[in-house]
Amino acid sequence: MATCAVCGNDYWMSFEVRTVSGDTYTFDSIECAAQKIAPSCEHCGCRILGHGVEVEGRFFCCAHCARGSGSGLGAEIRDTVGAHPG
Numbered sequence: 404m405a406t407c408a409v410c411g412n413d414y415w416m417s418f419e420v421r422t423v424s425g426d427t428y429t430f431d432s433i434e435c436a437a438q439k440i441a442p443s444c445e446h447c448g449c450r451i452l453g454h455g456v457e458v459e460g461r462f463f464c465c466a467h468c469a470r471g472s473g474s475g476l477g478a479e480i481r482d483t484v485g486a487h488p489g
Contacts, residue, residue: 409435446472456480 405417407430414431420440421427430436441450445461446468456463458480463469466480 405429407431407435409439444468 404413404415405419406413407417408428409430412431417429417431419427419429420436422440428436428439430439437450437452441452442455442462443449444451444455444464446463449464451462451464453464456466456469458469461469461472463472469480
């Protein structure tokens, strides 16, 4: 068994995540993994679990938050997955 890096639970079905930077973490759930390694939206603070939007090195959960960040980002930023082009 291994202990979760976030909640400390000692769980027989824990799993490891290795990052590109070489860090290794043990988690007992996807929820704990997201709390530790998923980036946060710079506008609303939620965890970015999907693709999100990266603009000028800043990460947002969606185009709405990117536009609302007050950074002067224009209307050309949009969520494109499944978006109607018109």
